[in-house]
Amino acid sequence: MITATDLKLTFGKGTPLENPALRGMSLTVHQGEFVTVIGSNGAGKSTFLNALAGEVMVDSGKIIVDNQDVTKLPTYKRAGSVARVFQDPLAGTCEGLTIEENLSLAIKRGQRRGLSAAVKARYLDQFKTSLASLNLGLENRLGDKMGLLSGGQRQAVSLLMASLTPSAILLLDEHTAALDPKTAAFVLALTTQIIKEQKLTALMVTHSMKQALEVGDRTVMLHQGQVVFDIAGKDREGLEVKDLLELFEKQRGLEITDDSLLLG
Numbered sequence: 001m002i003t004a005t006d007l008k009l010t011f012g013k014g015t016p017l018e019n020p021a022l023r024g025m026s027l028t029v030h031q032g033e034f035v036t037v038i039g040s041n042g043a044g045k046s047t048f049l050n051a052l053a054g055e056v057m058v059d060s061g062k063i064i065v066d067n068q069d070v071t072k073l074p075t076y077k078r079a080g081s082v083a084r085v086f087q088d089p090l091a092g093t094c095e096g097l098t099i100e101e102n103l104s105l106a107i108k109r110g111q112r113r114g115l116s117a118a119v120k121a122r123y124l125d126q127f128k129t130s131l132a133s134l135n136l137g138l139e140n141r142l143g144d145k146m147g148l149l150s151g152g153q154r155q156a157v158s159l160l161m162a163s164l165t166p167s168a169i170l171l172l173d174e175h176t177a178a179l180d181p182k183t184a185a186f187v188l189a190l191t192t193q194i195i196k197e198q199k200l201t202a203l204m205v206t207h208s209m210k211q212a213l214e215v216g217d218r219t220v221m222l223h224q225g226q227v228v229f230d231i232a233g234k235d236r237e238g239l240e241v242k243d244l245l246e247l248f249e250k251q252r253g254l255e256i257t258d259d260s261l262l263l264g
């Protein structure tokens with residue numbers, strides 16, 4: 001379970017560019033929940049994910065991951081509990097290393113020790129089986145450099161890497177946004193399949209309200225660094241984009257002007 005309580009973070013404090021990105025952001029994500037996160041440009045979505053991953057330190061508030069207070073822990077100390085797939089297919093993998101080497105690094109996430117030959121051989125079988133499940137023929141390309149793969153293939157491998165070892169939470173930051181529509185649909189379907197099969201706890205940022213309602217089991221909308229609404233279960237069933245817009249307008253007395261949220 002992840003609990004973020006009253007997170008506040010201001011970039012450029014004391015400068016003319018002072019920017020309060022998180023303004024009392026609170027959210028609890030229960031074990032096995034798949035939460036979709038929406039919000040206009042600059043709402044604080046990525047900053048929130050960065051704060052959970054330890055990429056940025058909050059000014060105040062508390063982050064508890066599986067009963068451990070990680071608020072002040074740097075990224076590398078949270079690596080064992082937080083897995084992440086980024087928007088940029090180049091960001092989550094090392095293009096100069098082979099598929100096998102990338103997967104080996106992922107399986108060692110959060111561990112200090114190297115792998116023995118016997119363990120390596122066992123993992124190789126696991127890598128081949130996992131890659132075969134993608135139906136992309138990558139199980140025969142373990143020695144290929146990651147840089148040779150297409151964006152969609154890389155995101156698919158990134159997803160595998162993020163789910164190879166158990167983590168308290170999987171963070172997906174608009175991980176299909178840079179892909180063409182067909183590939184994005186494939187990666188999204190793969191995402192829901194992996195999350196369901198492995199019963200992962202996940203937070204997925206998306207720019208599409210439609211997508212946010214179609215996948216996952218709970219939707220949270222951020223605005224100006226806070227949660228505006230949080231809907232799940234029966235309240236969420238059958239909801240359409242227009243209902244989300246009404247909900248936002250009712251909560252904030254504002255209209256949404258970010259077209260990408262509506263059109264995506």
Ligand SMILES: Nc1ncnc2c1ncn2[C@@H]1O[C@H](COP(=O)(O)OP(=O)(O)OP(=O)(O)O)[C@@H](O)[C@H]1O
Pocket residue numbers: 011012019020021039040041042043044045046047048
């Ligand atoms: N490293 C940084 N330094 C200064 N300001 C930042 C930094 N990162 C984010 N911000 C600012 O914080 C605010 C929240 O940004 P954030 O990227 O979290 O929003 P977002 O909801 O993810 O938006 P988008 O949908 O555009 O990606 C924005 O005003 C942004 O410009």
